[in-house]
Amino acid sequence: MLPIGEVAAASGIDAKYIEAYGKYKAKIDYNLLTDMASAPEGKLVLVTAITPTPAGEGKTTTTVGLADGLRKLGKKSFVALREPSLGPVFGIKGGAAGGGYAQVMPMEDINLHFTGDFHAIGAANNLLAAMLDNHIHQGNALGIDVRRITWKRAVDMNDRQLRSITDGLGGRANGVPREDGFDITVASEVMAVLCIACNIQDLKQRLARIIVGYTFEDKPVTAGDLKAQGAMAALLKDALKPNLVQTLEHTPAFIHGGPFANIAHGCNSVMATRMALKLGEYAVTEAGFGADLGAEKFFDIKCRMAGLRPDAVVVVASVRALKHHGGVDKKDLPYENLDALTKGLPNLLQHVDTIKTVFGLPAVVAINRFPADTEAELQLVEQACRQLGVPVALSEVWAKGGEGGIALAQEVVRLCEQANKFRFCYDCDAPIQEKLQAIATKVYRAQGIKLTAPANKQLAQLEALGFGGLPICMAKTQYSFSDDAALRAAPRGFTLTVRNLKVSAGAGFIVALTGDIMTMPGLPASPAAERIDIDETGKILGLF
Numbered sequence: 164m165l166p167i168g169e170v171a172a173a174s175g176i177d178a179k180y181i182e183a184y185g186k187y188k189a190k191i192d193y194n195l196l197t198d199m200a201s202a203p204e205g206k207l208v209l210v211t212a213i214t215p216t217p218a219g220e221g222k223t224t225t226t227v228g229l230a231d232g233l234r235k236l237g238k239k240s241f242v243a244l245r246e247p248s249l250g251p252v253f254g255i256k257g258g259a260a261g262g263g264y265a266q267v268m269p270m271e272d273i274n275l276h277f278t279g280d281f282h283a284i285g286a287a288n289n290l291l292a293a294m295l296d297n298h299i300h301q302g303n304a305l306g307i308d309v310r311r312i313t314w315k316r317a318v319d320m321n322d323r324q325l326r327s328i329t330d331g332l333g334g335r336a337n338g339v340p341r342e343d344g345f346d347i348t349v350a351s352e353v354m355a356v357l358c359i360a361c362n363i364q365d366l367k368q369r370l371a372r373i374i375v376g377y378t379f380e381d382k383p384v385t386a387g388d389l390k391a392q393g394a395m396a397a398l399l400k401d402a403l404k405p406n407l408v409q410t411l412e413h414t415p416a417f418i419h420g421g422p423f424a425n426i427a428h429g430c431n432s433v434m435a436t437r438m439a440l441k442l443g444e445y446a447v448t449e450a451g452f453g454a455d456l457g458a459e460k461f462f463d464i465k466c467r468m469a470g471l472r473p474d475a476v477v478v479v480a481s482v483r484a485l486k487h488h489g490g491v492d493k494k495d496l497p498y499e500n501l502d503a504l505t506k507g508l509p510n511l512l513q514h515v516d517t518i519k520t521v522f523g524l525p526a527v528v529a530i531n532r533f534p535a536d537t538e539a540e541l542q543l544v545e546q547a548c549r550q551l552g553v554p555v556a557l558s559e560v561w562a563k564g565g566e567g568g569i570a571l572a573q574e575v576v577r578l579c580e581q582a583n584k585f586r587f588c589y590d591c592d593a594p595i596q597e598k599l600q601a602i603a604t605k606v607y608r609a610q611g612i613k614l615t616a617p618a619n620k621q622l623a624q625l626e627a628l629g630f631g632g633l634p635i636c637m638a639k640t641q642y643s644f645s646d647d648a649a650l651r652a653a654p655r656g657f658t659l660t661v662r663n664l665k666v667s668a669g670a671g672f673i674v675a676l677t678g679d680i681m682t683m684p685g686l687p688a689s690p691a692a693e694r695i696d697i698d699e700t701g702k703i704l705g706l707f
Contacts, residue, residue, distance in 0.1 A: 233447070294390075506652060517605070609657055630673060
């Protein structure tokens with residue numbers, strides 16, 4: 164690794180904006196954006212993927228390798244990624260900083276604590292929870308109905324034990340007993356607010372709009388009503404500043420914010436993306452999970468709110484993952500199976516078609532090559548994509564770094580020069596149910612939607628309160644286009660069930676919970692934490 168000051172200087176970042184966190188990490192002062200307001204912006208490239216499987220797709224690895232590949236072509240590129248949550252690091256993933264020769268560094272720091280952003284977000288979230296309960300304990304002047312409190316506490320760990328709890332027990336001195344619960348920090352609205360805010364003033368205004376519950380008269384109670392926004396913003400002062408690190412090939416990388424795409428909007432911060440666009444010719448960013456989740460929210464929420472206009476999209480797929488969608492068990496994935504691959508291909512083709520026909524953007528399929536992939540399998544994927552009129556590039560960045568991403572980089576440069584007809588999936592002014600229907604039918608290819616009785620009541624209340632014009636943030640399983648994780652490939656004929664609607668007024672969107680999606684994951688039977696360790700020299704083992 165190079166000292167972070169050298170990476171910043173080579174990227175055109177003046178030393179006055181750099182706040183070093185050790186040798187290889189730095190915060191970048193958000194005043195850089197103000198001072199560069201008149202500077203032109205580069206091309207915006209989104210990397211998304213097929214529906215995720217246990218077989219692996221390699222979205223972050225491809226994102227990093229593509230940026231390195233663009234540098235090999237002489238282009239000034241920047242990476243813009245999300246920060247990993249400790250929940251998946253210790254749960255399933257064991258890390259999320261790319262892989263092989265396409266990684267962001269220092270990998271151990273990025274996966275564990277990093278610059279403390281998530282801790283600050285959790286502290287701000289829990290400060291608001293504490294002030295809410297204290298207000299009730301001190302007499303409840305706002306008339307808050309404790310049965311209608313919507314704000315939960317947060318912790319950045321998969322801990323199913325905390326999903327539903329009762330607190331305030333032990334007598335009058337210990338608060339008012341009530342039902343409560345925890346969300347994982349990445350699901351906190353504070354995380355979404357930080358990732359959407361464009362400056363410290365905007366951050367405070369958004370925090371003030373957060374709704375924590377309702378009064379006995381059905382009026383919303385906000386963080387502003389509790390006078391909490393100033394202290395919350397003070398806790399988030401440094402967390403708001405994007406983090407600068409580097410890839411293995413010294414390409415600068417902003418890693419900032421980390422909302423999940425299955426329960427939140429799944430994109431890194433607007434400020435980090437803006438910095439990457441101002442400083443580079445190409446800003447390569449990614450959005451969580453498949454194109455039905457992360458990419459849809461990137462377009463319909465992030466781009467809409469920030470006024471961003473993407474230039475091209477990369478859809479990452481692996482032969483292994485497509486065979487899994489075709490019904491192959493994980494243990495049998497190393498073996499050639501053209502029949503299963505054919506059955507799984509509709510998943511990839513639907514994601515690509517959505518990018519092209521729903522959002523009007525040019526796309527290239529990046530086949531993330533694994534050692535066991537056969538030539539016949541690779542040719543089958545390429546032929547299917549070309550029949551749809553979509554270019555394909557073999558990505559070998561895991562094994563070769565930027566050199567293995569040159570073919571993909573060349574295709575991305577070509578696509579970025581084309582005019583596109585970027586559009587949103589729905590009109591924000593449309594009724595809430597119409598927006599839900601648009602996402603379900605156009606992106607998921609459902610035959611329609613069904614709202615439970617509570618969701619119908621919530622819909623009417625949200626529209627009556629004036630929130631009907633907000634975009635939709637779908638909370639849905641990442642493992643299927645449907646709300647049933649067991650339905651692989653590209654299911655048809657299903658109905659999407661919306662069981663809960665709530666407003667994130669600070670973030671500026673309505674969250675629609677579908678199926679059995681939860682905002683606090685649990686650990687698997689054999690969590691990655693069992694294999695993470697540290698040796699006597701201080702070297703961390705088991706992260707990847």
